[in-house]
Amino acid sequence: MSLAALQAKFQAALLGLDADQNILADVKASRQLEPAARFGVYASAYRLRLAGFLAEDFKVLNNALGNDGFHALVEAYIDATPSRHRNARWYARGLPDFMQATSPWNESRSLIDIARLERAMADAFDAADASACPVAALAALAPEDWPQVRFAFHASAMVLTLAKGIGPAFEAAAAETACPEPDETQDEFLLVWRNGEVQVVYRELTSAEAMALSEALAGKNFGEICALLQFHDEADADTIAARAGSYLARWFADGLVIEIRNPNTAL
Amino acid sequence: MQKPSPLGFGLGLRPVYYREIFESKPPVDWFEVISENYMVKGGPPLAALERIRADYPIVMHGVSMSIASTAPLDEDYLAALKDLADRFQPEYISDHLCWTGVHGVNLHDLLPIPYTQEALDHVVGRIAQVQDFLGRRIAIENVSSYVTFAESEMDEWTFVRELARRADCWLLLDVNNVFVSGYNHDFDPHEFLRSIDVDRVVQFHLAGHEDRGTHKIDTHDEPVSEEVWALFAEAWRRFGPVSTMIERDDKFPPFAELLAELQRAREIAATVSKIGAAA
Numbered sequence: 001m002s003l004a005a006l007q008a009k010f011q012a013a014l015l016g017l018d019a020d021q022n023i024l025a026d027v028k029a030s031r032q033l034e035p036a037a038r039f040g041v042y043a044s045a046y047r048l049r050l051a052g053f054l055a056e057d058f059k060v061l062n063n064a065l066g067n068d069g070f071h072a073l074v075e076a077y078i079d080a081t082p083s084r085h086r087n088a089r090w091y092a093r094g095l096p097d098f099m100q101a102t103s104p105w106n107e108s109r110s111l112i113d114i115a116r117l118e119r120a121m122a123d124a125f126d127a128a129d130a131s132a133c134p135v136a137a138l139a140a141l142a143p144e145d146w147p148q149v150r151f152a153f154h155a156s157a158m159v160l161t162l163a164k165g166i167g168p169a170f171e172a173a174a175a176e177t178a179c180p181e182p183d184e185t186q187d188e189f190l191l192v193w194r195n196g197e198v199q200v201v202y203r204e205l206t207s208a209e210a211m212a213l214s215e216a217l218a219g220k221n222f223g224e225i226c227a228l229l230q231f232h233d234e235a236d237a238d239t240i241a242a243r244a245g246s247y248l249a250r251w252f253a254d255g256l257v258i259e260i261r262n263p264n265t266a267l
Numbered sequence: 268m269q270k271p272s273p274l275g276f277g278l279g280l281r282p283v284y285y286r287e288i289f290e291s292k293p294p295v296d297w298f299e300v301i302s303e304n305y306m307v308k309g310g311p312p313l314a315a316l317e318r319i320r321a322d323y324p325i326v327m328h329g330v331s332m333s334i335a336s337t338a339p340l341d342e343d344y345l346a347a348l349k350d351l352a353d354r355f356q357p358e359y360i361s362d363h364l365c366w367t368g369v370h371g372v373n374l375h376d377l378l379p380i381p382y383t384q385e386a387l388d389h390v391v392g393r394i395a396q397v398q399d400f401l402g403r404r405i406a407i408e409n410v411s412s413y414v415t416f417a418e419s420e421m422d423e424w425t426f427v428r429e430l431a432r433r434a435d436c437w438l439l440l441d442v443n444n445v446f447v448s449g450y451n452h453d454f455d456p457h458e459f460l461r462s463i464d465v466d467r468v469v470q471f472h473l474a475g476h477e478d479r480g481t482h483k484i485d486t487h488d489e490p491v492s493e494e495v496w497a498l499f500a501e502a503w504r505r506f507g508p509v510s511t512m513i514e515r516d517d518k519f520p521p522f523a524e525l526l527a528e529l530q531r532a533r534e535i536a537a538t539v540s541k542i543g544a545a546a
């Protein structure tokens with residue numbers, strides 16, 4: 001048998017696709033151990049290792065589901081999803097989408113959203129580095145340039161739309177304390193980012209700020225963001241510009257903005 | 268063929284110990300880092316490695332090269348490895364004599380190969396490709412294994428020796444893996460050591476394993492066993508001085524315990540060297 005054929009056979013057996021255990025014919029016994037037990041060392045290590053990756057990245061979800069519930073989810077995910085990634089975290093990050101797509105986990109928006117928040121925090125952890133832009137840089141903008149200005153954000157910044165009360169539920173599950181059930185019929189908006197290159201944090205956004213920030217993250221300019229806010233709130237232009245300005249000030253204070261892009265001064 | 272100079276006595280760099288390393292600047296001669304842990308865009312892992320690298324030499328040790336796989340080499344992985352090496356300037360780069368998957372699947376394990384002429388030719392060719400791409404010799408580590416393939420045509424040590432000669436690569440000799448595999452495959456670990464060329468071995472790994480009675484498992488979650496210390500003395504006698512380090516990947520003890528284990532490695536090496544010099 002070629003090396004390629006042997007590897008394909010060995011892999012199929014590890015993935016549970018070799019019901020007849022054909023691979024055992026290729027394995028010799030040792031003085032103390034039969035082929036099935038010898039191969040079994042690899043088979044059990046495979047599942048344990050993947051389960052370990054998931055447990056590492058979803059500690060809060062594990063608490064929220066309880067050990068038995070989490071174990072059932074993990075086993076189902078491993079059966080459905082061989083890893084195609086070298087990085088353990090890339091494998092684990094498919095778990096919220098699997099929950100969303102698979103019964104019975106798709107019945108609980110709250111649990112899926114806890115998993116999504118946990119994944120976002122893991123993603124933010126090792127997103128690309130960039131220094132925050134000082135808010136003083138805004139002073140250099142001419143008033144007539146403001147509408148065209150765009151902002152570049154730290155790569156870790158993410159806006160999530162989750163069930164109302166996921167923040168407190170997440171904290172409670174992390175601390176293994178009780179907490180009121182999230183309201184799955186209402187939304188809550190959370191901004192997740194890495195602060196000062198060391199700590200992953202999040203804060204709640206109003207729906208207006210969440211909309212403005214999502215647009216800004218998507219590369220919309222300040223004028224477009226104001227127009228959307230106006231559509232959202234129907235306030236007068238000065239009120240809207242002041243509100244957008246206050247959001248922007250907060251984004252700078254959070255260290256989210258890494259660059260101001262003024263097309264009128266670009267070369 | 269000039270081996271890289273011995274780095275002394277090192278430890279595997281693990282995130283649980285970052286803080287202690289930053290604060291106490293422990294007397295460790297060098298650190299071995301898991302390459303994949305730093306193949307990220309930014310954040311604390313890379314910042315930590317920058318700090319460590321400012322104070323210590325490092326070697327980069329990978330688990331994803333899959334050098335013995337029949338799947339094509341992962342060019343993205345090799346490019347990421349090269350970028351990381353350009354940034355952190357390791358003394359050298361190592362990975363394992365194993366495969367990790369085929370058909371796009373990663374089984375996240377160091378899987379065994381049959382010791383056949385076909386496998387030898389295949390791996391020799393792959394190492395040449397990798398060494399060309401990286402522009403440097405790599406070190407290949409012997410793994411712990413749990414199955415013996417009926418197809419094998421030669422001993423593991425013959426395979427490893429021939430591999431190093433033909434591929435012109437270095438060897439990272441994992442003393443614990445020699446011991447564990449010897450137990451699992453009923454061979455004499457001393458015979459393994461005696462068969463490997465002295466001028467190929469640039470590094471030793473020491474680690475703990477779990478004894479299941481009928482077999483032993485390479486867990487890296489216990490102190491180095493007495494039998495492995497004895498085998499290390501034997502290895503040092505034959506190959507030393509060689510860069511030596513302890514791998515610990517689970518049930519992490521206080522850092523001081525690892526330093527004490529490392530001190531024992533130093534003392535064994537010093538004793539063996541003294542006897543060698545006197546003889």
Ligand SMILES: [Fe+2]
Binds near residue numbers: 408441444514
């Ligand atoms: Fe090792």
